[in-house]
Amino acid sequence: MNNLRIGVIGIPGKWSTEVLADKLEAKTGYRLVIDMADIALDLDTKNLYANGINLCELDGLIVKKASQVYSPSMLDRIELLRIAEASGVKVFSSADSILRLVDRLSCTISLRNADIPMPSTFVTENIDQAIVAIKKYGSVVLKPLFSTKARGMTILESSQSDEELRQALESFKTNNPMMYLQQKLNLSGMDLGMVFIGGEYLCTYARVSQNNTWNTTIHDGGRYEDYQPTDELIELAQHAQKSFNLDFTTVDIALTDNGPIVFEVSAFGGFKGALEGSKIDAADAYSHYVLTTLGKK
Known part of the structure; x- marks a missing residue:
């Protein structure tokens, strides 16, 4: 057993987060689970705190989960970890790597x-162009840019009328200005x-x-x-x-x-x-x- 102090950033109580913390505790004797909602950044001192612990003093941080829900605010949470990296803390995976994938x-x-190789994909803010793409592909999956486990995804078919497609796209566009359409295979x-x-x-x-x-x-x-x-x-x-x-x-x-x-x-x-x-x-x-x-x- 070594004396490394490694924190797990994740969702307290969730299996994947807790099992990783258990494995690290068995190997190091140290256990720390961190909810990113509890993290505070002090830019004057360039320190990152969670529940009274200065994360910049740890040996490492493992990002298992940054949020229960994918959203643009997750990008802000990941940005905070760059302070820990700048202080010499090894973050698994690095903030820059994660930011490219959220x-x-x-x-x-x-x-x-x-x-x-990927499914045929069309991205636009223009509803008329989106309808043209749907007619071309035949059947598409309309996907939010920030989601996981198929949440918020919608199937649209070329057999639907232009008016039906327009209404569906306008509804989707309310919360997703950039429309991401992928051919359904x-x-x-x-x-x-x-x-x-x-x-x-x-x-x-x-x-x-x-x-x-x-x-x-x-x-x-x-x-x-x-x-x-x-x-x-x-x-x-x-x-x-x-x-x-x-x-x-x-x-x-x-x-x-x-x-x-x-x-x-x-x-x-x-x-x-x-x-x-x-x-x-x-x-x-x-x-x-x-x-x-x-x-x-």
Whole structure:
């Protein structure tokens, strides 16, 4: 056991947050779970506090979850961590890396700039242009730029009248000025979560739909299963996550009639899929990676 002090930024009481804190406590004897809602920044002293603890005096911080809900305010929370990094605290993953992934559009553009295969995607603030894209694609998923687990997503069909589409888009645009439309593909009721730690491949699990919903999320009734990917699939996922420089990530991939496509690279990939699907203790593997990395400082 070493004497490193590492805090876990997450949601107190949530399984992934608590299990990671448990793993670190078993290895270091120190346990600290931090809700970002409790963090305060004093710019005069350049210190970051939470519940009376100066986070700038810790050896490391692991960002498991910055908020229960994805929103632009999450970007502000991540910005605060740059103060801890400037003081010499190692943050897993770095604030700059996470900032590039909170906004769906930022992640998408980075992936396409790296020539990663993705579903056909159209982004606009113009409703007329959005309707043209829907007619072209046939069926689309209208996605908020800040969301997870398919929350807030809407299916629109080219068979709907222009007036029906206009009304749906105007309603969506009220809270989402930039409209992100992605062609809906046949996923055969399954997609994959490919897990990486420190850029190295760990495992793959499948999310399998158990009902007639269009998505496979566990939130909507899907279940985790093991999946053994080909070397080509691992290479694709490795390439997708490489440019983001994340310490822990899950690459979401779907197998379509036209080959594999990448939906996103996650800054807050979970541990449950790896454990329930692949029987891999990703929380233990991640805590080991963090301690090994800090031990080399």
